[in-house]
Amino acid sequence: MARDDVVLVGVDGSAASLHALDWAAAEAITLGYSLQLVCSYALPSFTAASLDGGYAALDDTAIQEGARAVLAEARARADVLGVRATASVATGDAAGVLVEMSRKARLAVVGTRGRGGFADRLLGTVSSALPAHAFCPTVVVPMRAQTGEGDLEVTPSRPVRRIVVGVDGSPASDVALRRAIREAKAWGAELTAVAGVPLGSGGSALAWLPAAVDHEAVLADVAEGLAVVVERALVDHPGVEVKRHVLDGTGAALLTEFSTATDLVVVGSRGRGGFAGLLMGSTSQAVLHHAACPVMVVTSRSEDGPTEHQGRVTGIGDLYPT
Missing domain, CATH: 3.40.50.620 (HUPs)
Known part of the structure; x- marks a missing residue:
């Protein structure tokens, strides 16, 4: 459009x-x-106290x-x-x-x-x-x-010097990554791509993993996938550097933590609308309500991005919902 x-x-x-x-x-x-x-x-509009029982609109x-x-x-x-x-x-x-x-x-x-x-x-x-x-x-x-x-108390707006984007290999996060790259290029800002893998104990999303699974190997596998995603997004933006971090934790918790030391957080959302798009536990909504810096939410329909049926990068997958 x-x-x-x-x-x-x-x-x-x-x-x-x-x-x-x-x-x-x-x-x-x-x-x-x-x-x-x-x-x-x-x-x-409200019912007016009139003889004819009609309605009146407030001036x-x-x-x-x-x-x-x-x-x-x-x-x-x-x-x-x-x-x-x-x-x-x-x-x-x-x-x-x-x-x-x-x-x-x-x-x-x-x-x-x-x-x-x-x-x-x-x-x-x-x-x-x-x-x-x-x-x-x-x-x-x-x-x-x-x-x-x-x-x-209002804190003065400051230039965007540090940007963090959440990446999980989904089409929505691919679109967010590309937008974050453009923002970093426009501002001359440092860009960091973060992928969260909730491997820890205490009821994490991946608590079902067998104890014998090598967590370091899982993180390394996700890091490889993250590298592929980032390099693919940088094809049209030579000269832009993107730092990469794969960390133990949920996307929402990690991005919220990063928001205390950055100027802009970029996160993707499937943007399905309705109740599904507003679930309290979703990554984008959780970050929105707890981040210490401005948060940019990018949906697949707000940018010319990939469609939902396109394949995800092996090694990242849907590690946290957006």
Whole structure:
């Protein structure tokens, strides 16, 4: 599908969304894109206390004015940051609006308060729903608590100097790897590909392995597969270097740990939508809600990637679900 060279940003006037806007502006400048700012709202209809028993819709004039004020602030911020931006007010559920608009965008960016826990992982939240359903890659920018009392403080956006991408040999992670390579090339960033093999005890995914299995041999086998995947992805990007790590652990846990010392985590998702695409235990959702840095989720439909029926690289396989 034809796409515009824009980064779509959902804003609502919160500190978290403005923090996401700052990150999106830096990304847009780096890639030579502009920003498309959108503020959406939904109005419920309710039974009016009228003699005829009819229905009345709430006058949304004040809400529209509030949305326009939010956009004016966001656009002024974009001007200060030196990036071109357009702005629009939309009616409807925020996640639904952004998903539809993502059909034409190169990238979608939203913020999250990043408190974790069940409340911030509800299936209906924008930061959960958008990455699973968007038609372009989505970046969720967390705003982490900086004090011991739970007060949230915005940390300034910084250049992307270190990128980590999760690789498991699946078509979804192949697409994520290629996108991570392009991001690293654009930013001049150091890129590391990580494959997790949950070999440890304590109910791991591979706890059924016989005790006689040589764990080091398993890791070595996966490392060979990872090398094949990375080299294949680098064919069109000569000169880009990718560090590789195969480690004992789940993809979600390893990527979350790496996020504390990196600027961007890239992860693939099958992007099937519906409940299956939002399972709490999936790698992409787990990383989204626990990472300390921005997370880019890339689905197979958001990039021109391989289809699900294409073969996986021997030695990696589906080691953790995305």
